[in-house]
Amino acid sequence: xxxxxxxxxxxxxxxxxxxxxxxxxxxxxxxxxxxxxxxxxxxxxxxxxxxxxxxxxxxxxxxxxxxxxxxxxxxxxxxxxxxxxxx
Numbered sequence: 001x002x003x004x005x006x007x008x009x010x011x012x013x014x015x016x017x018x019x020x021x022x023x024x025x026x027x028x029x030x031x032x033x034x035x036x037x038x039x040x041x042x043x044x045x046x047x048x049x050x051x052x053x054x055x056x057x058x059x060x061x062x063x064x065x066x067x068x069x070x071x072x073x074x075x076x077x078x079x080x081x082x083x084x085x086x087x
C-alpha cells in the first residue's frame with residue numbers, strides 16, 4: 001500500500017467520524033463546523049486521488065467542490081443568523 005493510499009484511507013476514516021458528529025451534535029453551529037470539516041476531508045481525498053492517478057480533471061473537480069462548499073457554508077451560516085434575529 002502506497003503512502004497516498006494510506007492517506008486516503010485515513011481521511012476516509014476521519015470523514016466517517018465527522019459524519020457521525022454531524023448526526024449526533026446537538027448544537028447547529030457544531031453541525032456546521034463538522035460539515036465543513038467533512039467537506040475539507042473530501043476535497044483532500046479528491047486531490048490525493050488526482051495525484052495518485054496523475055489526472056488533472058480531478059483537481060478541477062476539487063476546486064469546484066471547494067467553491068460550492070464554501071458558498072454553501074456561508075449561505076447556511078447567514079440563514080442561521082437571520083433565523084435567530086427577532087423581526
